[in-house]
Amino acid sequence: MPLTLVLVVAVIVLVVALLFAAKLKGGGADGERPYYAKKPLTTAERVLYFRLVRALPDKIILAQIYLSRLIG
Numbered sequence: 001m002p003l004t005l006v007l008v009v010a011v012i013v014l015v016v017a018l019l020f021a022a023k024l025k026g027g028g029a030d031g032e033r034p035y036y037a038k039k040p041l042t043t044a045e046r047v048l049y050f051r052l053v054r055a056l057p058d059k060i061i062l063a064q065i066y067l068s069r070l071i072g
Helices: 002-026 043-055
Strands: none
């Protein structure tokens, strides 16, 4: 019984790995990936962030960034 379970899990992992590799290799219609880099903060947000970091050196300043700002 345990050998059968190990074999089933191994086959599932292999299929998922092959699908993932095929997706990475495929890219977009012109062969490039359809994603592009975006800056997570606008210029005004960056200025404010660094002013806060300088003004409060003993505090941790966290910027809230939407996921859509990271992936386009």
